[in-house]
Amino acid sequence: MQLKVLLPSGVFFDKDDVERIVAETSKGSFGILPHRRDCVAALAPGILTYQESNSAPAYLAVDKGVLVKTGAKVLVSVRRAVQGSDLGQLHDAVKRQFLALNEQERKVREALMKMESTFAGRLAGFSHER
Numbered sequence: 001m002q003l004k005v006l007l008p009s010g011v012f013f014d015k016d017d018v019e020r021i022v023a024e025t026s027k028g029s030f031g032i033l034p035h036r037r038d039c040v041a042a043l044a045p046g047i048l049t050y051q052e053s054n055s056a057p058a059y060l061a062v063d064k065g066v067l068v069k070t071g072a073k074v075l076v077s078v079r080r081a082v083q084g085s086d087l088g089q090l091h092d093a094v095k096r097q098f099l100a101l102n103e104q105e106r107k108v109r110e111a112l113m114k115m116e117s118t119f120a121g122r123l124a125g126f127s128h129e130r
Contacts, residue, residue: 001018001019001021001032001034001072001073001074002014002015002016002018002072002073002074003015003018003021003050003074003076004073004074004075004076005048005060005062005076005077005078005081006075006076006077006078007078007079007080007081008079012081012083013060013081013083015050015052017052017053018050018051018052018074019033019034019051019052019053020032020033020050020051021048021049021050021051021074022048022049022050023041023043023046023048023067023076024043024044024045024046024047024048025041025042025043025044026042026044029046032069032074034072036069038069038070038071039067039068039069040066040067040068040069041066041067042064042065042066043062043064043065043066043067043076043078044064045062045063045064046061046062047059047060047061047062047087047090048060048061048062048076058083058085059083059084059085059086059087059090060081060082060083060084061081061082061083061084061090061093061094062076062078062080062081063078063079063080063081064078064079065077065078065079066078080097082094082097
């Protein structure tokens with residue numbers, strides 16, 4: 001199977017010789033083999049496991065998103081993803097990357113709140129001038 005992982009910024013991951021995939025949904029995990037019926041699934045944040053021919057399982061930490069299987073192609077579209085060779089290394093990488101993003105998102109929210117309050121104050125002042 002071909003496994004392709006897309007992020008908003010572009011293609012994150014693309015492998016052509018994948019034998020099996022295990023993905024996480026809100027209802028639990030499920031496996032995909034080459035001859036499984038086509039399907040669509042809403043992914044929960046978690047670990048996506050895949051195995052290429054004659055190799056050990058490999059892991060991707062993914063944020064919530066969508067998985068679409070059509071024929072021999074599996075397309076995963078998520079907001080964020082991190083690749084790792086073992087689960088311990090992946091856990092550390094996810095922790096560093098996602099915590100940094102959460103801090104950045106917090107700063108953006110604070111800036112937006114300041115802009116909104118400034119706008120509301122100026123709008124209120126404008127209506128009193130009339």
